[in-house]
Amino acid sequence: MSDSVVTSIMSDSDSIVTLIDVEKSFGKNNVVKKMNIEIKEGEFLTLLGPSGCGKTTTLRMIAGFEEASSGTIKVQGVSVEDKEPFERDVNTVFQNYALFPHMTVFDNIAYALKIRKKAKDEITNRVNEMLDLVQLKGYENRKPDELSGGQKQRVAIARALINNPKVLLLDEPLGALDLKLRKQMQVELKRLQKKLGITFVYVTHDQEEALTMSDRIAVMNEGVIEQLATPMEIYNRPLTKFVAGFIGESNIFDGNVEAIHDGILDVETRAGTMKVKGNGFYVGERIHVSIRPEYIKVSADPVKGFNLVGNINDFIYMGTVVKTSVDLNDNTEIKYSRFEKDEDFKEGDSVNIYWNPEKAVAIKTKM
Ligand SMILES: Nc1ncnc2c1ncn2[C@@H]1O[C@H](COP(=O)(O)OP(=O)(O)OP(=O)(O)O)[C@@H](O)[C@H]1O
Ligand SMILES: [Mg+2]
Incomplete structure (x- = not known):
């Protein structure tokens, strides 16, 4: 048939x-x-x-x-x-x-x-x-x-x-x-x-x-x-x-796949190193990484597999969520949101950004 x-x-x-x-x-x-x-x-x-x-x-x-x-x-x-x-x-x-x-x-x-x-x-x-x-x-x-x-x-x-x-x-x-x-x-x-x-x-x-x-x-x-x-x-x-950027809020990076272990990609971007889950990608491939503001985590200490360092901006209270952003070293900004203000951090603090690699999305660049 x-x-x-x-x-x-x-x-x-x-x-x-x-x-x-x-x-x-x-x-x-x-x-x-x-x-x-x-x-x-x-x-x-x-x-x-x-x-x-x-x-x-x-x-x-x-x-x-x-x-x-x-x-x-x-x-x-x-x-x-x-x-x-x-x-x-x-x-x-x-x-x-x-x-x-x-x-x-x-x-x-x-x-x-x-x-x-x-x-x-x-x-x-x-x-x-x-x-x-x-x-x-x-x-x-x-x-x-x-x-x-x-x-x-x-x-x-x-x-x-x-x-x-x-x-x-x-x-x-x-x-x-x-x-x-x-x-x-x-x-x-x-x-x-x-x-x-x-x-x-x-x-x-x-x-x-x-x-x-x-x-x-x-x-x-x-x-x-x-x-x-x-x-x-x-x-x-x-x-x-386009879909990642159009639907909801998202942080989108452009980067290069440096290594792949157990379905997790190590990606190098201008802002720094990050991890993302992804199938069907190869080492050396140019990809986008999308991560929602609610999945961003911050730490005072470096986190293995990540190298994204920056300073926390103003906290904005929006009813149930608190929004803020972090200025990264390459002058880009990463948005993140919380249900309550992080007690451990305040505006101006230097922090390390990371996330659960499963929560980030690897996206093919268009041919
Ligand atoms: N009768 C027409 N003659 C020439 N161009 C047209 C005609 N109707 C639509 N277009 C063009 O086709 C494209 C798509 O238009 P369409 O009305 O389908 O968009 P849309 O997605 O419904 O946008 P919106 O959200 O603004 O309603 C636009 O660039 C529009 O200018
Ligand atoms: Mg229309």
């Missing part, structure tokens, strides 16, 4: 949305590059990345508002090239809600069923179900400008869910809300997705939102998926320097 046959069988049985070598260019500008994703049924998958990396373009191609320059998009195993957006069993929620301002909440939610000429009773029943679902009972006669941001967002979600799409595409749906409301809506949306069992493809540039809501995250950078994995894997085992 050839590889392509295996791929197509897998796609058809396991995934509800499949992107195979999907590319998109606007003129000479190639904004989505050879993208491959298999989105599983019932999954909450997030496209995460900085502004302009191609998230919205990817979503619009799945929805059918934008045509791929090359490659194949399948929904439920069937190529959707020739299908109009409304024929695709997917629905979209946009950041700006896109509600009809002159229509009531009821009519906004009912819209998709009305244009399909459904019976009046059926429409009323379905809209009531949706109002229940998004907790907007009693608001059916209001116009959008009589609603709060969070309420408008719920109307937009109800409107997108009314014709039972298999997949809901959400493009920064909470972007217009203030932080507190956004956190609340994150919990609501996640609950809703679990309850309905619908596949969500969610776009955000907010890494915390992605980490808390998603089953899997596709981290995008300049039109390429750098890593597609669970939030825990993305956070603990970033595959690329």
